[in-house]
Amino acid sequence: MKKRLLFTYLALPLVVALLGILPTSAFAAGVSQELFTVNNTWMLVATFLVFIMHLGFATLESGLTRAKNTTNILFKNTAIVAIGLLTYALCGFNLMYPGDFNGWIGFAGIGLSLPAGDAGLIGYADGNYTYYTDFIFQAMFAATAATIVSGAVAERVKLSSFLVFSTIFVAIVYPIVGSWKWGGGWLDKMGFYDFAGSTLVHGVGGWGALACVLVLGPRIGKFVNGQVRPILGHSMPLATIGVFLLWLGWFGFNGGSVLSADPGAVSLVFVTTSLAAAAGVISSMVTSWMVQKKPDLSMILNGSLAGLVGITAGSDTVTVTSSIIIGLVAGVIVVFSVMFFDKIKIDDPVGALSVHLVCGIWGTLAVGIFSTNPEHKLWIQFVGVIAYGVTCFVAAFGIFLALKVTMGVRVTEQEEMEGLDMHEHGVAAYNGFQITNQ
């Protein structure tokens, strides 16, 4: 009798097994269909969160620049998403994840290469998500590197040249250097660690931005007779919307980099990410209030981003307390960095260099200082920073210089004075409003 009851209950998991698990033969060993599905779902949620960062960049950049260049910035940021997604499908994904390769450069071929049979759709390799999920999550990352450049060169770059530059940068430079770590290349083998891209995304974009800004020169009127003249952004609401959307997206940027819905890891990342951003707000507020005597909104907005960029490399591998320290330091760094670039007459309209490049370096080195994993070494982090810095700076400088010589990279003085919106696009961003030509 008892035995019979036992068999009755046994039937339950059996039925589940027969109906629910049989079709999962293609799932990786040890991952049930259920767990695979929730992991995959979380990765897709992270994907749409990273997508919305592009709106965050578009609104932040346009908010921090002048009304006469707003259409141009919105156009660039919309086009870059499209370029990023398509080139990543065409070649980026297979350059970044080439499989077995020499550790420096490899290419798995043009287009997407869905594994044979149902493996790509059902149980991709030994992962926690499908091939398509893998591609689209990574593709959303790709365009962000080019977008970072966009902010730094705003208000004076020629649209066509910028589109060509960012196509090459996102299609070739970003994925190749990305393969060094995330594709399993030489830096990965050396032990370099960059969880979600303080260097691989923000640093890469930041070094590219630095190169382009040096080739391009400052905006007319920014440095006059050795004096720095502030050029105010036209809409702080837009800038604030941008920062909140970026912060929101970062939950997917860092949270998705766990590459599964693992409860412990993802929730830790949510906490370290949030607290680093919050700490960046507070320390940039205090610093700017003390140094500039006024609490500066654009500084605390950049302070939150500084904290976010800072925690990106180690958000899964530092303690909560460390995350707060990393954010606090980033928030101080960003204020002084903005002042420093002004001082050395490098014109970066939105503070992209300070946020993405400088705090990206800080975040990458911070892994070497704060990681709870003893295998993460400061000197290896330093090697990584240098390797990415040299490569990306040289590549971007070369590409942009070649464009300068051939197509030209800068609008004419008249175009810059009257605004890129009317000259490049023929339509103002705001119609009906009385707007002074700052």
Add this chain to the structure above:
Amino acid sequence: MKKRLLFTYLALPLVVALLGILPTSAFAAGVSQELFTVNNTWMLVATFLVFIMHLGFATLESGLTRAKNTTNILFKNTAIVAIGLLTYALCGFNLMYPGDFNGWIGFAGIGLSLPAGDAGLIGYADGNYTYYTDFIFQAMFAATAATIVSGAVAERVKLSSFLVFSTIFVAIVYPIVGSWKWGGGWLDKMGFYDFAGSTLVHGVGGWGALACVLVLGPRIGKFVNGQVRPILGHSMPLATIGVFLLWLGWFGFNGGSVLSADPGAVSLVFVTTSLAAAAGVISSMVTSWMVQKKPDLSMILNGSLAGLVGITAGSDTVTVTSSIIIGLVAGVIVVFSVMFFDKIKIDDPVGALSVHLVCGIWGTLAVGIFSTNPEHKLWIQFVGVIAYGVTCFVAAFGIFLALKVTMGVRVTEQEEMEGLDMHEHGVAAYNGFQITNQ
């Protein structure tokens, strides 16, 4: 000994079965509680994504129209969400999903009809989500059809008449024609395919918009002495925010239409949806740059939406390559379509006809061309397009004409010139800004 060990391990799934699976007796056969929960969770995520599309429509429409009509547009779009949700609860859901019916029209009764016992809450029919999830996901869709009309009739329609029209349209027309396919009606039985609503949502809204625009006539000043005068939108940042939010929402619109969190299907839909949108941006950019000699922001914004509408009908059933082709074609179509409607003097302030109607038709036919499922036939897709077109156009035309005769559908000339905000609502959208009355 070995036997004992075996039984020890056997105990594990047994415990899980006893504790975790026993309460799931109401779940559909073959779906574990875990899988049911993740499916249901994904459907609710998709629900809030579709919800945020309403903010996307509100900001896109107001950005592409004049500042003096902004309050009016925001009001309409907020009210429509409320009307859509409530009428769908009252009668729409039971008209659209009447159960067994004659294939043309059926009605399961007033209000929601939660299945008896816990079935509705725990394991709805043989589905992957609860009755309430089913309702709220579908309800979020319902209002979008009416919102599409809103954009086309903007800047001249009388608020009260528009509210009455959209109430009837969303409560009765949309769900009845919807039942023909998604409710299992005659077009479904014939083999017509529309995965997420290129025709059932965008086409329905688009045909309604065409009818209303014809009844209403163009805005004053749009066509003067046979010439087309462009009426510029007042805020490109608002329009861009709108497009990105719509794109974001589309991940739920298409991704949720899988009706489960099935990893292969949902991730494929994410990829086809993203790449079609990206392709629409690129092809509309190239087309508008060549035809209009300037890269037009509003064109690439509409280009991304064109790609999204185009891929909606077949995003689960075409290859990645096909999705890019569908998006590319949609991006070209939308540019020429906008020019065409101008030419034949049909005034559509936001390009709703070109995006939703024309690309909705394209997307529906594209299933017949590109689908990997040989059961999808071009001629049946064509039949579906015609059936929806005739019905929705005639119904909307009739309703709106009846309103014209009774309540009037258009504001007075003075109201239109001075703006609907002051006349209909007594409050401007922007206060403190110097705004010229375009």
Add this chain to the structure above:
Amino acid sequence: MKKRLLFTYLALPLVVALLGILPTSAFAAGVSQELFTVNNTWMLVATFLVFIMHLGFATLESGLTRAKNTTNILFKNTAIVAIGLLTYALCGFNLMYPGDFNGWIGFAGIGLSLPAGDAGLIGYADGNYTYYTDFIFQAMFAATAATIVSGAVAERVKLSSFLVFSTIFVAIVYPIVGSWKWGGGWLDKMGFYDFAGSTLVHGVGGWGALACVLVLGPRIGKFVNGQVRPILGHSMPLATIGVFLLWLGWFGFNGGSVLSADPGAVSLVFVTTSLAAAAGVISSMVTSWMVQKKPDLSMILNGSLAGLVGITAGSDTVTVTSSIIIGLVAGVIVVFSVMFFDKIKIDDPVGALSVHLVCGIWGTLAVGIFSTNPEHKLWIQFVGVIAYGVTCFVAAFGIFLALKVTMGVRVTEQEEMEGLDMHEHGVAAYNGFQITNQ
């Protein structure tokens, strides 16, 4: 033979069990790793939804006030998020959830207290999510209470004093009174019910706002010679963006308060939340149209929020029909409440008192009227409302009065007239636009 086949199939769940379930020994009894993971994932989705409410508050508040104070409002709302998250980590979480305590006040110590071993990361207590998820979800709630105060005191409060006030309020007052119900304190033991915080969040913030507004007094020019002078908000698009983002966030606010991804409960909450908001829009539209003779956009925006606040306390425990009634009543209440506060000369620039305090009371009492759970009693709900009201009002009044005496809480008349942006921050929110100093 048959037996062998049986064993083959048996092997499947066994393998899953061995590989997938063994590491879950730390999971709560009866919750599989899969279910735990989906529950935890949903809670993190809810967390980022509540996060985005802060952008909703920031844009709603700045949209409904004047352009000259916009930077100030954006600054406050960005800083509050940071302050809320950090103080909640420092002491708030352990004040609100002190574990075993006297029911009135308890403190589990400074900082986060991750359970020993892997329990916090893998299977937190007997819950459905990790310790970190618990913390970050609750932390996102904490700051909202202070943000509600921000709206009511806008356009005249001194930044430094407000930051000090909100730090104390969110770090100490909110968590202590929160512990009375959600921490298992005396009101919880008495049977008081507040599912997601009609009183615990919105009421607490609302009572705080009332106290501060009384200490602060009305804005210059609001009440002149006994007449109420409307002070118009500067941007209805910003206000509308705010309301839609708040509504979006409410899916996480209420949906996450289920504290698991339970399909029946979460989907019911989605439906009641949506329909109450929709009903609030409709009833406030009708009421304002009848009373003010014009359909007022700011009224229907507040109407949707009224419905949302109203349904918050009982969204899991009332029927769908009841949720519509609760929303309808809330939408009527909010219109008359706004008029009432004007009449008694209490100046609340954004209607925060009417939305959060008055409708928070309504929602809390509505549980006593409409709950399907007979243990919910109206008189106990009333006791809860009074207890929170007296405590929060007295506490906020005391803190803010102390600040008035020491630091001062109000900017000078000149600063108020010229705008807080230039005086407090030295930077206008809009540059390049011609803006009149309303």
